[in-house]
Amino acid sequence: MIGKPDYTRLLILTVAVTGISMFHYFTPLHASYLHDIFQRLYYIPIILSALWFGLRGGLFCSVIVSIVYAPHILYQWGGDFSMETGKYLEILLFNIVGGLTGFLSQLEKERTAELKKTAEGLEISYSKLKAQSERIMAIEEQLRRAEKLSTMVELAAVLAHEVRNPLGSIRGTAEILRDDYPPDNPKHEFIDIQIRETERLNRVVSEFLQMVRPRPSDMQPCNVMEELETIATLLTNDARNHHVEIVLEPTGKQVPIMADSEKLRQAFLNIILNALQAAPAGSSVSIAVDASDSVSLSIRIHDSGPGIDLGNLDRLFVPFFTTKPDGTGLGLSITKKIIESHNGTIAIESLKGKGTTVIIRLPVSEKTKQ
Template identity: 55%
Template sequence: MKLTGTLRILVLAVSIIGISLFHYLTPLHLPALHDIFQRLYYLPIILAAFWFGLRGGLAASIVVSCLYAPHILFQWGARPSLDMEKFLEILLYNVVGGVTGFLCQKEEERREELERAARRLEDSYRTLRSQADLIIGIEEQLRRAERLSAIGELSAMLAHEIRNPLGSIRGTAEILRDDFPSGHPKQEFLDILLKETDRLNRVVEDFLRLARPVEVEKRTCDLAAELRELVKLLDAEAVTRGVRLTLDADDIPPVAGDPERLRQAFLNLLLNGIQATTAGGSVTVRVREVPRSGDEPAFVELSFNDNGAGIARENLERIFGPFFTTKEGGTGLGLAITQRIVEGHGGSVSVESEQGRGTTFRVRLPV
């Protein structure tokens, strides 16, 4: 227990007065006891120096001297041979109080100086840490901008060099398919050709969508209604895969956003969850409003949870990067597009995953 200043002074006063009373009340024919009491004065003097520094040590030694001097003059005055020894003891009280107080005060000043230095170092560390985080964030944005710039150039090339020939190939395949009756072996190959043409065209569309800036036409958007439509749309896909798709939406206020863009982002996350979940598993979408807390504004949180295989820890940091995918036949653009859409609305998207237990994507949008 740490004593307060008043309590410390009270302890010192009681100690000094108690020792003095022992001196005055002890008969002079017991010099051994007087010697003991004489030495006991050093305890409150040193304690005062330890607690209050130089001023405390000197004050305690002066008080002790004032209380002990009458005892020497009036009780020991009949024995002059002892006077010099007793007065030297008083001198030692003051020397010990002064030296001990000086050293304790210097030690206390040194300790406070070290504490101030430690606080300055801690503040500097926090400042450097925040600046380092800021620099890392800026570098990541620059790298993303460079990647998007490269994607933009590639998209322009794809649109010209691939999309136009794809249109010609599709048109030719449709004409050829009409020349063969239903059930003809060659019509099956033409259907495959049309399907692959459509798939390549979707890849090109994804490239173009990722390369273009996200233009958000904000208007009132009912997230719960949009999600209900998507769940109804994807329910057949989920049933085909043996996956249970559920929606748990609280009564949440509408947000300002582009319903079409947000629907695309949510569709990507739902499809990822359904495709990552094996038969018998489930995909759950939960929506809740998080009220304002301190400096953090209110927001709506949407969580897309599946109990599929999960994502390896080393892949979590790259999961939103363009062209990164763990799905066979995937383009690696869905989550990158989703992140751009959500950030274009002033929100954020994060991922939590554990292999063997599933994955949760959290989307936060300002209210």
């Protein structure tokens, strides 16, 4: 397919060859010096055609010029070979120049195309190498940060352990001092605050240590429904205090999974406690287990509380992030870590004013299917 620039070049060559030929045919023979000039002018379209269209272009134009110029020699100059040898040799030279120039032009174009292709390949390779280098640098930076973070976490764990040791003594001493004052004494109230804050600090330290130094998992066949029933029983008083009912929906099929029962129980406990605290008085917290999938087990825990702001959903599993005044911000972080250690997933769906649903999926082991 010929593009617009090629049509323009063909038009230029056609006009040039036609114009030079007309000068030849309409110029008197006695003006031989003009014919010599016109004869040399033929090289312009021949060379241009060779440069623009390569070997075939150069040969095609030189052949056309030869065909157009030959009648002028034969009929206007008499065609005597001995007299017009120079003109016949000029026709031969037209074709030699056209072929040679076209060959060199085509060779140069091919080399240019190869070099361009090589340059593009080098540019792509450079881009890939640069991207890989940036990724390596990013990974190295992450490793350095991870190493620093690991050191800081280990140091924090040591400090937390050292802090927890005297907390029991402080609490015991405070309880003894509280007994020395009647309940209506202001000092009794101050000591109560001290005891509550000591308990809260001990809870934060314990959860932090549990997160950074989890004990090894003891994977055994575990009946999720039985674990949830146990938790529902344990939380009966909490539910009554919040005026909330825990509804454990029955499931027809029970599939045991391979899990650390104690850790899994703690994960469920954290989620259900959060649901109880979020649910309004007179409502319920529903727990449903779906065992219809042969690959995974689904546990859905729903409360009809106020819901969670959309901006906070992505931050719920971040350590120490909490929306509760007395929360530690570690419960969901620990829960997520426990679920992921069981090769499971946890997700939270929430709409403002319409409650929150926590969805846990745990894989069903081949051992428990048998």
